[in-house]
Amino acid sequence: MGPFLLSSAGLLSKKFLKPIWSTIESAQCKENINLTANVVRELTTMKMLSYDAKALCIGQRSVSAVLAMKREGISDVHAVYRPPFFPLRNRKLVTELDYEDTSFDFVFSRDLETVPVPASLVLEIERILKPGGIGAMLVSTSGSDSNSLVRSVSPVSSLLKNSSVVHVASVGEPVLVAFKRNAEDGFRFDQSPQFPADCPSVVNNKPYIDFLEPLLEEERADFERRIHYLPEFIDVVSSRKRLVYIDIGAAGHLKMKTRSWFFPSYPIDKRAFNAYFVHHNTSVLTSYVKSPGVTFIYHPGLAATKAITDPEDLEPFVEDESFDFLAWFKETVSFADFVVLKMNSSDVELKFLADLIETGTICSVDELFLRCTTGYNDCTGILKSLRSSGIFVHQWWEE
Template sequence: MTSWPQKSPGDRKVVIRRFILSTIFFAFIFIALQALYFAKDKASCAEAGGACFVPHLKGHTSNKNQGLVRVSDGAHGLGHGFPPLSTGYISEGLKPRYNFKSYEEYVNLQLRKTLNPKLRSLWTSKDWRRKVDVFSSVFQNLMNEGLLKPSDKVLCIAARVGQEVLALKEIGVVNAIGVDLVPSPPLVVKGDMHRLPFKENSFDFEFSNAFDHALFPALFASEVERTLKPGGILVLHLALKQRPDKYSANELSKVDPILYLFKNFEVVLSKDVDAFGLDLEVVLRKPSTQVIDNIEAGRCPSSGSKSQILARAEPLIMEEPLKPWITLKQNAENIKYLPSLMDISKFHGFVYIDVGARSYGSSVGSWFVKKYPKQNQKFSIYAVEADDAFAADYSRRKNVKLLPFAAWVRNESLVFGANPENRAAEGDIGMGRIQSRSAIDNSNSMLSLPSVSKFKNVQGFDFSEWLIKTVSVDDFVVLKLDIEGTEFDLLPRMLETGAICLVDELFLECHYNRWQRTSSLRTSKFTRTYSECVSLFQALRNSGVLVHQWW
């Protein structure tokens, strides 16, 4: 039997020593390579203006004003405060391409394209001129069709190195700017498509060929809607037939999700294009706001005493509140009710009308009956509520007359219910604005959404006509409107007919795309902005209407 030689204790120590030294050597090589990689990466960031996102780096401080995180080397991390990554996709026609674990992961993917030295070299050399020429042709066609004007203020979203901005300037649109994660002065400023660094209603025209790079498509749409002026034009270049590049965050296979996201926009044009892998051009127009002009044009007769009362009214909240559900409720304590400013006993009759009354306890009983200063006068009370779920409640109230209809601009059959995106939270009906049946039919045919069976049929009535027949100038009339955005339809009609001049005191809840309680997003239920609501209140007061911001 062969005997194997046995290693001495000294030999075993040599083996262990060699193993330890080898481990240390390879660890040193690994650390050196890592250091070389980060040094090269940092150099690329510096070359691009210091805009790289550096995750999990100690020593950063929060910049609350901009919603950014400032990293110790001067870089910025964008996107803090965004919703969970599981949100934002609305149909099978719009799908996420990656399962990002964090917003930082998404940003890093975008920066790998933007900061790629080979791509940047290509973008700024021979490919630059070719792209500028293609964009020039696109914008010139839009100008020929009257959709773009030389005087327009234009924003190009996710403009990379700004070829589209230069193209606009070359065809005479000098007031154009681009925005991207990495700035390219002077054509492109720094910003995130999900949180554009511009004020409301800033641009006449916006363009983007990077919708497929939006991690939160609904937030992208919300920011466009916020920054685009009423009547402004949005042009999107999309990839439907071709698969987008590897840096895209979403994949669009139908145009329906675009129409869904911009459901209140008018579809102006849709045509095939051949533009750098994108094959469809969609042109949308944001609704114009004629409401303010109409109200300003139709003033109510105003006496000297009424002018003095309007001057004594509580000031409007001019800046948008971050927590409107708190701010506007607290503002009720500052309201100067008309009976506290004048003697109302000279009037012959006293009428309170609650439009969008919901249940008796919602506002009729909990606020007007208990809290409104009536100077011991007996008021006739009308509750206008289209949802028949509350009819039984009012049948027990002998002091209130229920009008089970929808206050509208004409007498016609309507549908009433929650918009599709709100059904998950509110159920099949929920609180939603009234709409014509034809509008719902058109929406369903375009978007392949559930049928109008999800909505209730209600009878709309010409509220202005009813008001003129019901009250007179000798009556003291208090009106509360909470009609889920329909105020932008109803008030111009009341000005047109003069019905608004019969109202002595108006409590108006103006519905806009306000911040939500449970997320960092604005609501997608309403498209109006807070500035439009403020303009509406100012126009009403300028027209001689004592209106209060209600909640």
């Protein structure tokens, strides 16, 4: 008998390939439905998931996962079949989900081990989870003993920034790792913050707080011209030797050809400042490296602060646990005589502002600009609280 040949007329023909593939696909779909159902039953039993939760399934098997959740009684469930992946100069990829911050009570994915950048997927899940919300991921395991379960947690727990692992269990072959987003990982003022009696910025600027421009509920075209800058009231140039300007998340207005990197109407020439631009995108920052007097600070922790839509603007998330941004900030402002700080109202940056207040480092900031982004609704409330406590702060609108 001669050799058995596979050809277009044999097993690889469309006639045979389609039913074979349909059988495999059907088996995989059934397996995923069963796994997802096991996850739902496990978490509802543990009272970590309620049937009225707003849920999202992420990944290539999200359609069958949605079907399983609906069968188990969760009706408000959505799916992202394949989050967009953007290539970055043949290095890494970044994942972005097209959902607002704190949108879901529950997020489920099996794609941690298949996405190009696992950290980006975890960060995005944390971003869209509501405070107290549950994220659930299925990861592979090399055994069935307790040690293998512990090892399965690490790929998830090592990437979490604003959450904690709350449950681990075997659900068939893979391991379920459930984490809960911290209930207080945003920045909120319940009352006006209190500062030390000798807080320099509060003591020095208190006489001028009443001259600050009124706060606006919505943006006006002439808002910048209405601002009363601190140098209008004090002699900064002749009485201060080292002037420092720090812009956190600076890349947005750098690209605008009609504006310089500092506020055009500010009463001090930008060249008098030692300027620091802080951002997670090194390619954007380094394109402005020739700007005189500007130092660029790479802060990878800012990567989750903004939804990125232009692939050319993307930069891979690179973990750098050795860089302590708060320590850098303290050291930088400690050598300054006059400090201007501009920052956004994203969760990450507002948490940093909370750290500045808690540590008293805010007392070294003379003038603060808080950029009110559309994703945060209580920007005006924060500004009022800061002003009532003696911080010379301006409302800065999103470009």
